[in-house]
Amino acid sequence: GAVVSQHPSRVICKSGTSVKIECRSLDFQATTMFWYRQFPKKSLMLMATSNEGSKATYEQGVEKDKFLINHASLTLSTLTVTSAHPEDSSFYICSARFRAGRGPGDTGELFFGEGSRLTVL
Amino acid sequence: LAKTTQPISMDSYEGQEVNITCSHNNIATNDYITWYQQFPSQGPRFIIQGYKTKVTNEVASLFIPADRKSSTLSLPRVSLSDTAVYYCLVGAMNTGFQKLVFGTGTRLLVSP
Numbered sequence: 001g002a003v004v005s006q007h008p009s010r011v012i013c014k015s016g017t018s019v020k021i022e023c024r025s026l027d028f029q030a031t032t033m034f035w036y037r038q039f040p041k042k043s044l045m046l047m048a049t050s051n052e053g054s055k056a057t058y059e060q061g062v063e064k065d066k067f068l069i070n071h072a073s074l075t076l077s078t079l080t081v082t083s084a085h086p087e088d089s090s091f092y093i094c095s096a097r098f099r100a101g102r103g104p105g106d107t108g109e110l111f112f113g114e115g116s117r118l119t120v121l
Numbered sequence: 122l123a124k125t126t127q128p129i130s131m132d133s134y135e136g137q138e139v140n141i142t143c144s145h146n147n148i149a150t151n152d153y154i155t156w157y158q159q160f161p162s163q164g165p166r167f168i169i170q171g172y173k174t175k176v177t178n179e180v181a182s183l184f185i186p187a188d189r190k191s192s193t194l195s196l197p198r199v200s201l202s203d204t205a206v207y208y209c210l211v212g213a214m215n216t217g218f219q220k221l222v223f224g225t226g227t228r229l230l231v232s233p
Contacts, residue, residue, distance in 0.1 A: 004164075006164075034220060034221070036223070043208070043223045043224060043225050043226050044165070044208075044223040045223075046220055046221070046222055046223070049220050091162065093164045093165075095164070095165075095221075109155075109167050109170070110155075110157075110165075110167065110221060111167070112157075112164030112165050112166065113164050114163060114164055115162060115163060115164050117162065
Protein backbone atom coordinates (compact mmCIF):
# COMPACT_ATOMS: atom_id res chain seq x y z
CA GLY A 1 0.00 0.00 0.00
CA ALA A 2 0.89 3.67 -0.16
CA VAL A 3 3.44 4.91 2.35
CA VAL A 4 3.44 8.13 4.32
CA SER A 5 6.58 8.92 6.26
CA GLN A 6 7.09 11.42 9.05
CA HIS A 7 10.32 12.85 10.33
CA PRO A 8 11.45 13.10 13.02
CA SER A 9 9.69 10.35 14.94
CA ARG A 10 10.74 11.86 18.22
CA VAL A 11 11.96 15.33 19.10
CA ILE A 12 12.80 17.01 22.36
CA CYS A 13 13.26 20.73 22.44
CA LYS A 14 13.54 23.59 24.86
CA SER A 15 10.67 25.91 25.53
CA GLY A 16 10.65 28.84 23.12
CA THR A 17 12.24 27.07 20.20
CA SER A 18 10.56 26.09 16.94
CA VAL A 19 10.26 22.56 15.66
CA LYS A 20 9.56 21.39 12.12
CA ILE A 21 7.91 18.05 11.36
CA GLU A 22 7.92 16.69 7.82
CA CYS A 23 5.29 14.50 6.23
CA ARG A 24 6.09 12.81 2.93
CA SER A 25 4.05 10.63 0.65
CA LEU A 26 6.73 8.26 -0.63
CA ASP A 27 5.09 6.57 -3.58
CA PHE A 28 2.14 8.69 -4.51
CA GLN A 29 1.13 12.29 -4.94
CA ALA A 30 -1.05 13.88 -2.33
CA THR A 31 -2.71 17.15 -3.11
CA THR A 32 -4.23 17.14 0.35
CA MET A 33 -2.71 16.15 3.64
CA PHE A 34 -4.17 16.36 7.11
CA TRP A 35 -2.44 17.09 10.40
CA TYR A 36 -3.68 15.67 13.69
CA ARG A 37 -2.48 15.83 17.25
CA GLN A 38 -3.14 13.24 19.88
CA PHE A 39 -2.78 13.39 23.65
CA PRO A 40 -2.21 10.23 25.71
CA LYS A 41 -5.21 7.90 25.68
CA LYS A 42 -7.21 10.41 23.66
CA SER A 43 -8.50 10.38 20.13
CA LEU A 44 -6.92 12.13 17.18
CA MET A 45 -7.84 15.78 16.89
CA LEU A 46 -7.78 17.30 13.44
CA MET A 47 -5.67 20.43 13.40
CA ALA A 48 -5.64 21.48 9.77
CA THR A 49 -6.00 20.47 6.17
CA SER A 50 -2.95 21.09 4.07
CA ASN A 51 -3.50 21.83 0.40
CA GLU A 52 -0.65 21.82 -2.09
CA GLY A 53 0.03 25.27 -3.43
CA SER A 54 -2.42 27.09 -1.20
CA LYS A 55 -2.94 28.07 2.40
CA ALA A 56 -3.87 25.46 4.94
CA THR A 57 -7.34 25.35 6.41
CA TYR A 58 -7.24 25.32 10.19
CA GLU A 59 -9.82 23.87 12.53
CA GLN A 60 -11.53 26.09 15.03
CA GLY A 61 -9.37 26.75 18.04
CA VAL A 62 -6.07 25.93 16.32
CA GLU A 63 -3.72 28.89 16.17
CA LYS A 64 -2.45 29.29 12.64
CA ASP A 65 0.45 31.45 13.77
CA LYS A 66 1.46 28.81 16.26
CA PHE A 67 1.22 25.84 13.94
CA LEU A 68 2.60 26.80 10.55
CA ILE A 69 1.76 24.43 7.74
CA ASN A 70 3.42 24.44 4.36
CA HIS A 71 2.52 22.11 1.52
CA ALA A 72 5.13 23.06 -1.03
CA SER A 73 4.96 20.00 -3.23
CA LEU A 74 2.70 17.06 -4.00
CA THR A 75 4.75 14.82 -1.75
CA LEU A 76 5.70 17.02 1.19
CA SER A 77 3.87 18.90 3.88
CA THR A 78 5.54 20.42 6.93
CA LEU A 79 4.20 21.42 10.31
CA THR A 80 6.22 23.93 12.28
CA VAL A 81 5.42 24.42 15.94
CA THR A 82 6.63 27.92 16.66
CA SER A 83 7.82 29.07 20.07
CA ALA A 84 6.98 25.70 21.53
CA HIS A 85 5.85 25.39 25.13
CA PRO A 86 5.36 22.34 27.33
CA GLU A 87 1.63 22.31 26.60
CA ASP A 88 2.48 21.72 22.92
CA SER A 89 3.98 18.38 23.85
CA SER A 90 1.93 15.82 21.99
CA PHE A 91 1.88 13.14 19.31
CA TYR A 92 1.51 14.74 15.88
CA ILE A 93 0.27 12.61 13.01
CA CYS A 94 -0.12 13.43 9.34
CA SER A 95 -2.18 11.65 6.74
CA ALA A 96 -2.61 11.79 3.01
CA ARG A 97 -5.30 10.54 0.75
CA PHE A 98 -4.35 8.24 -2.07
CA ARG A 99 -6.41 8.89 -5.11
CA ALA A 100 -6.01 6.41 -7.90
CA GLY A 101 -8.91 7.92 -9.72
CA ARG A 102 -12.60 8.22 -9.17
CA GLY A 103 -13.50 4.85 -10.52
CA PRO A 104 -14.23 1.58 -8.77
CA GLY A 105 -11.65 0.59 -6.22
CA ASP A 106 -10.81 4.15 -5.31
CA THR A 107 -11.56 3.94 -1.63
CA GLY A 108 -10.19 7.36 -0.89
CA GLU A 109 -8.27 5.58 1.83
CA LEU A 110 -6.31 7.74 4.19
CA PHE A 111 -2.73 6.68 4.82
CA PHE A 112 -1.16 7.82 8.03
CA GLY A 113 2.41 8.55 8.94
CA GLU A 114 4.11 6.91 11.89
CA GLY A 115 3.60 9.99 14.03
CA SER A 116 6.03 12.40 15.64
CA ARG A 117 6.26 12.69 19.39
CA LEU A 118 7.16 16.19 20.50
CA THR A 119 8.36 16.84 24.02
CA VAL A 120 8.93 20.43 25.04
CA LEU A 121 11.00 20.91 28.17
CA LEU B 122 -19.94 15.62 9.19
CA ALA B 123 -21.75 12.66 10.63
CA LYS B 124 -20.91 12.07 14.27
CA THR B 125 -20.08 8.56 15.40
CA THR B 126 -20.63 6.85 18.72
CA GLN B 127 -18.74 3.75 19.84
CA PRO B 128 -18.24 1.91 23.11
CA ILE B 129 -15.24 3.30 24.94
CA SER B 130 -13.74 -0.08 25.62
CA MET B 131 -14.20 -3.81 25.13
CA ASP B 132 -12.52 -6.88 26.55
CA SER B 133 -12.09 -10.23 24.86
CA TYR B 134 -10.02 -13.39 24.94
CA GLU B 135 -7.82 -14.94 22.33
CA GLY B 136 -9.69 -16.93 19.72
CA GLN B 137 -13.01 -15.20 20.24
CA GLU B 138 -14.92 -13.17 17.69
CA VAL B 139 -15.21 -9.50 18.54
CA ASN B 140 -17.95 -7.24 17.25
CA ILE B 141 -17.65 -3.49 17.67
CA THR B 142 -20.70 -1.44 16.81
CA CYS B 143 -20.68 2.17 15.73
CA SER B 144 -23.71 4.46 15.57
CA HIS B 145 -23.89 7.15 12.91
CA ASN B 146 -27.49 8.34 12.86
CA ASN B 147 -26.78 11.38 10.68
CA ILE B 148 -24.95 9.56 7.91
CA ALA B 149 -25.41 11.22 4.52
CA THR B 150 -26.18 9.55 1.22
CA ASN B 151 -22.64 9.98 -0.10
CA ASP B 152 -20.92 8.87 3.11
CA TYR B 153 -18.85 5.73 3.36
CA ILE B 154 -18.02 3.98 6.62
CA THR B 155 -14.37 3.27 7.34
CA TRP B 156 -12.67 1.60 10.25
CA TYR B 157 -9.12 2.25 11.37
CA GLN B 158 -6.89 0.50 13.90
CA GLN B 159 -4.31 2.28 16.01
CA PHE B 160 -1.56 0.85 18.16
CA PRO B 161 0.15 2.99 20.82
CA SER B 162 2.55 5.57 19.39
CA GLN B 163 1.66 4.69 15.82
CA GLY B 164 -0.50 6.26 13.16
CA PRO B 165 -3.89 4.67 12.44
CA ARG B 166 -4.08 1.92 9.88
CA PHE B 167 -6.95 1.27 7.48
CA ILE B 168 -8.91 -1.90 8.21
CA ILE B 169 -12.02 -1.91 6.07
CA GLN B 170 -14.50 0.33 4.30
CA GLY B 171 -18.08 -0.13 3.18
CA TYR B 172 -21.19 1.62 1.97
CA LYS B 173 -23.95 -0.90 2.58
CA THR B 174 -24.64 -4.57 3.34
CA LYS B 175 -21.53 -6.60 4.08
CA VAL B 176 -17.89 -6.23 3.20
CA THR B 177 -15.21 -8.77 4.02
CA ASN B 178 -11.46 -8.72 3.60
CA GLU B 179 -8.62 -10.79 4.96
CA VAL B 180 -8.70 -9.24 8.41
CA ALA B 181 -12.28 -8.23 9.16
CA SER B 182 -15.91 -8.01 8.12
CA LEU B 183 -18.10 -4.96 8.13
CA PHE B 184 -21.85 -5.27 8.50
CA ILE B 185 -24.05 -2.33 7.55
CA PRO B 186 -27.84 -2.53 7.92
CA ALA B 187 -30.18 -1.16 5.31
CA ASP B 188 -30.76 2.16 7.11
CA ARG B 189 -26.96 2.64 7.42
CA LYS B 190 -27.38 4.33 10.80
CA SER B 191 -24.96 1.91 12.38
CA SER B 192 -22.22 -0.49 11.41
CA THR B 193 -20.47 -3.41 13.05
CA LEU B 194 -16.84 -4.31 12.69
CA SER B 195 -16.30 -8.01 13.18
CA LEU B 196 -12.87 -9.39 14.02
CA PRO B 197 -12.77 -13.19 13.79
CA ARG B 198 -10.66 -15.14 16.26
CA VAL B 199 -8.78 -12.26 17.79
CA SER B 200 -5.23 -12.59 19.05
CA LEU B 201 -3.22 -10.61 21.57
CA SER B 202 -1.87 -8.48 18.74
CA ASP B 203 -5.36 -7.20 18.02
CA THR B 204 -5.25 -5.17 21.23
CA ALA B 205 -5.59 -1.65 19.91
CA VAL B 206 -7.97 1.26 19.52
CA TYR B 207 -10.51 0.97 16.73
CA TYR B 208 -12.04 4.03 15.14
CA CYS B 209 -15.18 4.26 13.05
CA LEU B 210 -15.25 7.17 10.61
CA VAL B 211 -17.94 8.39 8.27
CA GLY B 212 -17.34 10.60 5.29
CA ALA B 213 -17.77 11.06 1.56
CA MET B 214 -14.27 9.85 0.74
CA ASN B 215 -14.80 9.16 -2.89
CA THR B 216 -15.86 12.66 -3.74
CA GLY B 217 -13.42 15.43 -3.06
CA PHE B 218 -11.08 15.86 -0.17
CA GLN B 219 -13.39 15.88 2.77
CA LYS B 220 -11.63 15.94 6.08
CA LEU B 221 -12.11 13.09 8.51
CA VAL B 222 -12.91 13.66 12.15
CA PHE B 223 -12.13 10.92 14.61
CA GLY B 224 -14.52 9.96 17.38
CA THR B 225 -13.52 8.50 20.72
CA GLY B 226 -12.69 5.08 19.34
CA THR B 227 -13.04 1.71 21.07
CA ARG B 228 -10.15 0.41 23.11
CA LEU B 229 -10.04 -3.36 22.65
CA LEU B 230 -8.09 -5.44 25.12
CA VAL B 231 -7.46 -9.08 24.19
CA SER B 232 -6.33 -11.30 27.02
CA PRO B 233 -4.81 -14.80 26.95
